[in-house]
Amino acid sequence: MKFLCLTCDTVMAFAERQIPGDGTMAAVFACPDCGREMAMLTNPMETQLVSSMGVKVGGREVPAQPMEGVRSSLAGGREDAFVEPKPPQTTAAHLASSDSPSSGTGGGVSPGQGHTPRPGPVEWSPEAVERLGRVPRFVRGMVKRIYSEYARENAIRTITPDVMDTARTDLGLEGM
Amino acid sequence: MRRFRTYNEVDHSTESELLEQVLEQRSKLAHRLEAVGTVVAVASGKGGVGKSAVTANLAATLAQKGHRVGVVDADLNGPSLAQMLGVRNASLVDQEDGVVPPKGAAGIPVISMELLQGAHDTPLRWRDPGADTFIWQSTMETTALREFLSDVAWGELDYLLVDVPPGTDKIARLLELVPGLPVALVVTTPSDMSRSVVARSLRMLAEAEVPVVALVANMTEYHCPGCGELHPLFPGDGAQELARTSQIPIWASVPFDPRLARETDSGRPWVLEEPEGQVAGAFLELARQLAATHIVDPSSQEAP
Numbered sequence: 001m002k003f004l005c006l007t008c009d010t011v012m013a014f015a016e017r018q019i020p021g022d023g024t025m026a027a028v029f030a031c032p033d034c035g036r037e038m039a040m041l042t043n044p045m046e047t048q049l050v051s052s053m054g055v056k057v058g059g060r061e062v063p064a065q066p067m068e069g070v071r072s073s074l075a076g077g078r079e080d081a082f083v084e085p086k087p088p089q090t091t092a093a094h095l096a097s098s099d100s101p102s103s104g105t106g107g108g109v110s111p112g113q114g115h116t117p118r119p120g121p122v123e124w125s126p127e128a129v130e131r132l133g134r135v136p137r138f139v140r141g142m143v144k145r146i147y148s149e150y151a152r153e154n155a156i157r158t159i160t161p162d163v164m165d166t167a168r169t170d171l172g173l174e175g176m
Numbered sequence: 177m178r179r180f181r182t183y184n185e186v187d188h189s190t191e192s193e194l195l196e197q198v199l200e201q202r203s204k205l206a207h208r209l210e211a212v213g214t215v216v217a218v219a220s221g222k223g224g225v226g227k228s229a230v231t232a233n234l235a236a237t238l239a240q241k242g243h244r245v246g247v248v249d250a251d252l253n254g255p256s257l258a259q260m261l262g263v264r265n266a267s268l269v270d271q272e273d274g275v276v277p278p279k280g281a282a283g284i285p286v287i288s289m290e291l292l293q294g295a296h297d298t299p300l301r302w303r304d305p306g307a308d309t310f311i312w313q314s315t316m317e318t319t320a321l322r323e324f325l326s327d328v329a330w331g332e333l334d335y336l337l338v339d340v341p342p343g344t345d346k347i348a349r350l351l352e353l354v355p356g357l358p359v360a361l362v363v364t365t366p367s368d369m370s371r372s373v374v375a376r377s378l379r380m381l382a383e384a385e386v387p388v389v390a391l392v393a394n395m396t397e398y399h400c401p402g403c404g405e406l407h408p409l410f411p412g413d414g415a416q417e418l419a420r421t422s423q424i425p426i427w428a429s430v431p432f433d434p435r436l437a438r439e440t441d442s443g444r445p446w447v448l449e450e451p452e453g454q455v456a457g458a459f460l461e462l463a464r465q466l467a468a469t470h471i472v473d474p475s476s477q478e479a480p
Binding site: 049053056059066067068069070074078080138141142 | 327
């Protein structure tokens, strides 16, 4: 879809995405010439349709994670369905450890994905680690990688709860 | 009245990139399947014909013959293959380039909704983002199947068997994701009801121009453990009639043996338990036909 600013005859650019609640998704578009903004609000049915297709309105900021659709949408997922490649540890130190690929948070690119994550380590604040620990294990590895990718894409060195909030809004991560 | 330009007349790359994202999903799927020799759909169109047991035992037979085999349990609402291959409670390894599936009997990697759901009796339900029900269930199930195929680190395989649930719409879903599907095995029984229902699946596969379609006649005869002889399990022979009218060959006739169901349901494909028996012989013939049609010589390829 394209949104045309009739005043300027210019295609409006995607600016922001939010999931404010009630199954609504808000996608903000702005005219690059006059700055006029508009918000597209989808109803729950439309939000479901987009979600079920595994696509993001406005494009993806970070690559799709393996089995992201199933993990994001399956109700009652088994807690131990996924394990990290290394023997799982439950300490905060492990959760906050470097996001190397072997710890399940790496910045690799899935086949067919066009993203090129920026190199460099991403650290997690203790508060962010604690919050990550509350994420259900069914999606925790995936969520950790998504936040790490987001931090790299935005040149953020340390992931804090504020960064997680911002990423959650920007990426439309309902329930994460 | 104002005249608006059409979508394509507006010269601007779309910011939402929805189409591009869908194409990227398909590209990722195609990339993953490049390492698979032959995708084989095991379908039926009708439930209760023993399709999943056929899938598990065919996979075990192929693995025993040295082929590299993976199994996708596309029956999202009634999954059983993780159980049949003995890995019901196993975990998937969460890697960024794809989740690594557990290896079941005979070292066969398998992905199944069984591995992802909590309690064994949990029905398949999707979280909804605010509405009462997940309206786009079918779309979500297509996404799940796509991810089973594309987001699992299958590695190099000679065969990837896809156990397709009953219903012609489910076959269509697989054909949408794997448009060049090379082989479909259609499981039937000698019953007249099975013949008429399975015929619809054959029609769909023919219209989709799947190159190789063959029948597997399951439960053709009953092997009496008392006298050791074979007796008909159903009146008539619907499978033969179906083969005659559809011009589709029967590659294997599998006799009914209660031990096949009991052992396979317990995570031990029967062909591994009694490799010299009549059931195993039928699956050897099925594997031979498959290998003869889509020649995959594991010895000519590097070991995984």
